Amino acid sequence: MVLDRRGFMKFIAGAGTGILATPVVWKFTDDAAIWTQNWSWIPRNEGGENTYVHAVSKMDPSGTPMRVRLVNKRPVRVLPSPEHPLGGGISSLAVAEVQMMHSPGRVKRPLVKGPDGGFSEIDWPGAAELLQGKLEEAKDRVAFISGDENGSTNEILSALAKALGSEDVFLMPSEGQCAAKACELMGIEAQLGYDFENSDYVLAIGANLLESWGTVVRNRRLLKEGQAAPFRNEEKGVKEKTPVITFAYAGPVQNNTAAVARPWLPIYPGAEGILALGIANMLMARGKVANAGDFGAFRTLASRYTPEETARLTGVDPKKLEQVVTALLSAKAPVVVVGSEFNQGSGAAPLLAGFAVNALLDNINKVGGVALLPPAVVAMKGASSRAELYKKDLCSWFAGKNTPAVLVMHEANPVYALPDPAAVAEAIKAVPFKVSFSTFMDESAALCDLVLPIGMGLERIDDLESPYGCGKTIYCISGMASIPQENIRSTANTLLYIARQMGQDLGFELFEDLLKAKALYHEKCSFDVLVAGQAAESDALVELDGYSLRPDIMAKALTVKTATDTLRLAPFAKLNLGTAKTGIPPYNNKTLRAKELDGALMTVMVNGATASQKGLSDGDRVTLDNGKRQIPAKLRVFEGVMNDTVAVCLGFGHTALDEFSQNKGANVMELLTAAPEPETGLNAWSQAGVAVSKS
């Protein structure tokens, strides 16, 4: 047989037809598609030995304890730490710790600003020498701002400041500071704690328990356990229900705390203190008294706030208020928490009113009530205690046009987080030499002359002592879970080194030595045990012996501004949007809903009645104007907002950090202005009015 050209073509045609009846073409097509998805430069998961270490989130202000899964000693996942007294769950911020280690917003090496305003790299010895020189020149004209109120690095900051002759060491404003000021005004040398574990009724007035107030993860765990208990019993066939915690909430926005509260009492923003006085009046009408020196004056003050007057000033529904007061009286261990929807700016007076309600409920230092915790210990000679640092108000300092020669910021971003950020930025720009110890290139770091990278919580050894809100004294140390991903050093060790170079002996060579010394204050827990993840706990309480409720201060400081042509501004916090220090974690961008952010435009919310009154409708593009600054937004009509109130979420409007935080909405702090709270020495910014108009 001869295979000629025609025959060959037939053979090829046959082969082509035949091959179509085999997997070859389809398999090749499929494999080629997969092959193009697996280029060599695409990172792959690496396997290896799985181990677990314990750590505490330093990104999350509530100090969430974490169990970190390591594969080949590389952190890959953050898990809850169920045994820890502050644990039992995980927050959306703590869970992002591993991913944030690789964030594009991180400061990767020490940076120094050049004459052209651009940053260039500098090595650590050079950076330390530069900072040392500036501190030596500045002497007592040095100021420190810390954004970590629960860590011992503050001892080094304050001891160094004192050694240089400066008293200007500040903590970023927080709920803890307002509570500390309230205690100071009442003559109580203690930290306010709340024993939710043993309480059966928690009334949160303003305090956003599940998002921003105090020990968020612990609060969530207790709510979950309390609500799940009857269902578990039902499944088991147990008829008698175990006691559960009921969370009630009063606030202007149906935030995540309000959504699960039973009931939610809508009130005007900034009316928390007045509502507490109204509740106090109703409790006294039922025979409750407090054992305070000035109780008579308090009774006189509170009697002004009849249920009708309280309803008029706060907007609360009198029936629901009566329901809550009845529940407080019938509960075995009720406790009242007063705070802010966004963990700042409420001032001390509302806390005074809240303490008075608790005193009337006779729950101070009682099981399930308010716990007066001993002040945090100080191990470094010359260092200021947390209580002493709380006494200094950062907003007052900025308002006083103080300009130090050197400003050192540790994990603090005042340019984003303080009211009127533009004014704060101008004040910081006026400082001749400013330094930021920061993990991320945030708004404040971007203004600095020297930016020194510090590690994430997983990359450094650090501690956490009794974060505000916890019901007992708790001390934990977080060990290094990971080798540093960037060229970092700790603030503490850098400043200890500089102090030594300056001839200042702060008593410790390394930060670890300071933590070892602090561990000695806690019985039953050695340094090694603490590093392994166990928390040192103490039930010790400060005896309540002679205190004042300070109705004189409440009378002057507790007012509710009435809206005229403006709406009341109700900022609220959501933990998934991060903090001023972190910005929005990349993964958490997925949790942003279309009704929260439309492109680059953030959403603000009013209820239907308010929208009609102002001639606004759902979807309108609006401008919020406080007379000084304006921010653009998209209006959403949501019935979970109090009348005459516009609700705005914190966490948007970053101009620094990374692509995951930038170009998303506006910073609501631009609409807030700090104003001195009468008689307390603090500033408050929980009551602001804004005009909302179509743009």
Place this chain on the structure above:
Amino acid sequence: MEENKHCTDGPSCRLKCACGATPFLIGAIVALAFGWWIFPDLIFSKQSQPFYFSHSVHADTAGASCVDCHSFRDDGSFSGLPTLENCASCHSDILTAEPGPDSAKAEVAAYEAEKTFIEEYVNTGREVPWLTHQYQPDNVFFSHAAHFQKCYTCHLTMKDRDGRALNLGAPDNPQKLCMTCHPSLEELDKGIPVASNVLTDYSRTTMKMWECEKCHAYPGHFYDDGKGRTFANNACYTCHK
């Protein structure tokens, strides 16, 4: 035309030249043979495990259960293959009796395998570089815990509408659910080579989406169980995070 001239010489000529369907048929047969018998061997590389391992010996003779070696970690993730420490907890020394001249082939193989394991891995502390027959690529999130709990618990007892048992994991053969994706124990005991695609590097048994959808897109799995849950979610984010 020239071709036509060739074929005008009669029937014998048609046999000599490549006229008719013969070349076409030959071509088709060659392609089919290549496509169905040769190509599958070419596209997959074949590798052998470091040493012979018998699941049957461990399960039947030693009485080990699946979770003794393939367990869930504390965080619920699946450990997959056992570590050296896990194996060495039993095999710190050679347990198999030394085979004699009359020993069966399988006994000799088992002894040699264990000897290799002790000498090369236990004594040196080196992890065994086991090869995985079936793994999913990084772009897919697969939870053994979810499949084990949700699929296994139902398929043990449930029946379809016609009363037939949905016995993916029948009580008498609990590994059957595992075998939905993994090679059977019999195949593994035969020491089948680990096959990887030379183009994609995927294992031969890596499941493609259409295979996942046998269950995930199965209408019966969308029924609400009364607690607002479906039995198998087929949304994209279920597997692709």
